[in-house]
Amino acid sequence: MPAAVRHEEPRGDDELLARIATGSQSALSELIARHGRGLRIFAARYLGNVGDAEDVVQEVFVTVWKQAARFDPARGRASTWLYRITANRCIDQRRRRALRSFIGLDDIRDEVASPEADAEATTAARQELAIVRDGLSRLPERQRMAVLLRAVGDFDIAAIAEVMGGSAGSAEQLLVRGRRALRDHLAMVAVGRERKSS
């Protein structure tokens, strides 16, 4: 699979946004069918909370509905634009959560990566995924965002930098460090298990 082809954006998204700008709800539904799942997975894993992610993604598509006319295909890809809006909303949501927690209105809980539930997973494959989820939740926020943008959004370094609003170099650093930390986490858990079993 040639890498150059792999990240080529289908023109469909640009056309959908153009139709949304003219008030087409069917185009919005189609855009949601194309990107809703990815955005929701990204937001849920970044925020660690499915409910918050659901709310964020709804807000994102309402924003898209209102601002579709402002999207300029010449300035970037539609998917990058969608993920940038989502990333910003996720950061706002995290700040709101932290504030609510600070003033005692909320407990910050990682509802997506619930270790108790995952610990019940019996198969090795499910346990491995649970360990990856646990490792993801432990990553620093920006590293987690970079890793998720790569894995879920299928973005290259330049697009990750565009979504996160930084340079390509810093995006690459975040991705490298995030991957390394994840691998370290997986290795550490594996060593722990070996010790336990012996």
Added chain:
Amino acid sequence: MTRDEFERNRRRFGDIVEAWPAPFRQQALALMAAERKDDPDAALDRLVLEAALTDSDDQELASKVLARIEAGSAGPSLLARLLWSPAGFAACAAAALVAVMLAGYQVARLQDDPSDTELLALASGSSLADGGVVADDPAEEGSL
């Protein structure tokens, strides 16, 4: 992604897997590359994607978004959004603090408003215990 899901998505998004939206694209490519050994970063990305997957219903999401659009509100009111944003909350808290300080200052000022007599007594060194009465003639001071 199973082969059935792959075929279903091919009917949905077309034959060119590279043109499918994420994360369907990666899942399809992962399926295609399942038997192929590739670089460890790509393998980790696939693992992260698999671990990140959650149940989702796009139709339900679309109906909720359209309902919000038709309701005409993207979320809470401007005031509520202002209050829940960190900057807005801090600004409101600062404004409330300033208001309380000003109110406290006003109350204290009213309570401690010194009369002219007290000021005169203070200036002349008389005790306020005697009512702040200042003798006209300094010679009379201390003479009972």
